[in-house]
Amino acid sequence: MIKTRGVSHIAIRISDVARASEFYGKLLGLEVVPFPTMDRDKAAKFRDEVVSSKKVAAPTGGIWFAAGSTQLHLIASPGHTERTGSPFGPHLALVVEDFEQTRRALKEAGIEFLEAPAQQGRGRQMWISDPDGNTVELTTEQ
Numbered sequence: 001m002i003k004t005r006g007v008s009h010i011a012i013r014i015s016d017v018a019r020a021s022e023f024y025g026k027l028l029g030l031e032v033v034p035f036p037t038m039d040r041d042k043a044a045k046f047r048d049e050v051v052s053s054k055k056v057a058a059p060t061g062g063i064w065f066a067a068g069s070t071q072l073h074l075i076a077s078p079g080h081t082e083r084t085g086s087p088f089g090p091h092l093a094l095v096v097e098d099f100e101q102t103r104r105a106l107k108e109a110g111i112e113f114l115e116a117p118a119q120q121g122r123g124r125q126m127w128i129s130d131p132d133g134n135t136v137e138l139t140t141e142q
Contacts (some may be wrong), residue, residue, distance in 0.1 A: 001070060006069070006070075007070050008071065009064075009070060009071035009073050009074070009084050010070065010071075010073070010092050011073040011074075011075055011091065012071055012072075012073075012074060012133075012134050013075055013076075013077070013080075013134075014062070014075065014076055014077070014130070015076065015130065015132050016076070016131065016132075017030070017061050017062065017063050017074070017076050017129075019131045020063065020074050020076075020130065020131060020132070021063055023131050024063075024065050024072065024130070025065065025087055026075065026092065026118040027105070027109055027111075028136075028138075030065035030067055030072065030094075031064060031065060031066045032062075032063060032064065033046075033064040033066050035064060036090045038068075038109050047059070048049075049052055056077075057077055057078050059075050059076055060076045060077070060078055062075045062076050065134070067094055068072045068095070072092065077110075078136060081102065084118075087114065087116075087127045087135065088138065089135060090096075090135065091127065091134070091135035091136060091137050092134075092136055092137070093136075093137035093138075093139050094136065094137070094138055094139070095139055095140065095141060096138050096139065096140060097140075099124045099138075099140045100128075102126070102138055102141050103115075103126070106126075106128065111128055112128070112129075113126045113127060113128045113138075114126060114127045114128075120141045123139055123140045123141050124139065124140045125137055125138070125139045125140075126139075
């Protein structure tokens with residue numbers, strides 16, 4: 001049996017690095033994590049092999065953020081068109097410190113959100129869409 005120790009990172013597709021950086025860095029307050037140093041020739045060869053074998057578009061860039069001990073890798077992909085916004089589909093969840101302050105910040109930024117009914121002792125939850133339509137849950141632990 002494989003023994004998993006935790007989550008290293010979550011990767012999602014985006015279409016615009018600058019726009020995603022504003023959303024995740026400025027609005028949600030995540031800190032940028034520098035890309036690791038890598039051999040450019042080996043990385044390009046691997047990218048080309050993946051693009052060819054998986055029949056996917058080559059990434060055009062990206063940005064990484066720290067979300068506690070987990071990283072969020074945003075990968076720029078041409079033609080990205082996902083638009084769900086549903087809490088019942090694929091999404092990432094970020095723990096926020098102050099739910100009421102988060103709600104106020106979203107309202108001030110003009111960002112619509114879907115809020116779950118308060119559940120005693122189980123934390124609070126709300127869902128927003130990032131600029132590319134990826135669903136982001138904002139939650140508290142209590």
